[in-house]
Amino acid sequence: MTTLLSINNYHYRRGGADAVYLDHDALFRGAGWDTACFAMQHAKNLPSEFAAYFVEEIEFGESYGLAERLAMAARIIWSREARRKLAQLITAVRPDVAHVHCVYHHISPSFLPVLQAAGIPVVMTAHDLKLLCPAYTMLSHGSVCERCAGGATWNVVARRCIKNSLPLSTLIGIESAIHRVARVYRNNVDRLVTPSRFYHGKFREYGWPEDQLAYVPNFVQVDDFAPEYAPGDYFVYIGRLSYEKGISTLVEAAARAGVKLVVVGDGPLRETLGRDAQARQAPIHFTGYQSGDALRTWLRNSRALVLPSEWYENAPISVLEAYASGKPVVGARIGGIPELIAEEETGWLFDSGSADELAALLANLAAADDRVIAAAGRAARQRVEARHTPSRYLEAMCELYAGLGAGEAA
Secondary structure: OOOOEOOOOOOOOOOOOOHHHHHHHHHHHHHEEEEEEEOOOOOOOOOOOOOOEEEOOOOEEEEEHHHHHHHHHHHHHHHHHHHHHHHHHHHHHHOOOOEOOOOOOOOOHHHHHHHHOOOOEOOOOEEOOOOOOOOOOOEEEEEEEEOHHHHHOOHHHOOOOOOOHHHHHHHHHHHHHHHHHHHHHHHHEEEEEOOOOOHHHHHHOOOOOOHHEEOOOOOOOHHHHHOOOOOOOOOEEEOOHHHHHHHHHHHHHHHOOOOOOEEEEEEEEEEHHHHHHHHOOOOOEEEEEOOHEEEEEEEOOOOOOEEEEOOOOOOOOOHHHHHOOOOOOOEEEOOOOHHOOOOOOOEEEEEEEOOOHHHHHHHHHHHHOOHHHHHHHHHHHHHHHOOOOHHHHHHHHHHHHHHOOOOOOO
């Protein structure tokens, strides 16, 4: 029996990367593999028989004394606990392959050499741009930024890219510099998976060799979504309410166009956006954080999902969930978003950050014949059924693992 070891900071659905980590593990378990998990201790974690091996929690939002903060800073850069506990887990389960997701700032990459020393192939999914940009997003003070290209990580300190904080930016700058100089990821990751072709190209541009990269699109459990092709009378945004997501541009555009907009999610801009919408007397409804059936209901009853991002998005699963729900997507031309949208077939694109272009597009789609919107929703469903199913993802990953000597191709 082949054993997969899945590694991630959090063992619950905190964000998109955590959902992929859990769904990936479940998919292989359902395919008959043995699986094990390695993560950080956390009160919200799902039950796991491997919890005894999880590393001690680090949460930046908590109150810690000076000594604790210094200890955490050291663990962020290089966690001896992660190395020790992972070595124990390897002895217990003897994995054939390890798949790493997000481990930055919590578990740290200190365990990667432990896996290599044990002869275990390592695959890592690039859910973000952290390996190229210390601040994850290639976004600095509201604008796309690639100043750290070529290893110039000191820019994150000079520009205070992490929460505009000099101490935090300095810590992350030091962390990134050490990991780059030591080539911790380059020398200990056998294959880096990019869910978008855009990220694949960006890693190539920053010097990662082609034979170390693999493009594998994300998947969605299509059968879990009952499509509703009849268009609703409102557009919907689902996600974090923060500046890099372009939500301010969307609220401005919706207000200008006078179209109904439902904003599902929470974040630092919630109160500001609410005041702005109220001042404009715009038909914008904020639901707050939603999940499960409530979230899916808002999506199914909408006219289209709007994804107004202003950073290099990877391959948003929200697009796949909208398609599975029979809804087209209005997306910004940035990052990996355009490659998911067949323009005027499964959705429409606009220049990222352009409130004028987005307002005009929303007004046109609000006035469009419902049959046009419904046809786009049907095409969207067909696209996700053809390209983003669990079986296609499993086949691609099994082939990747088999190429590294773990398991067999599906």
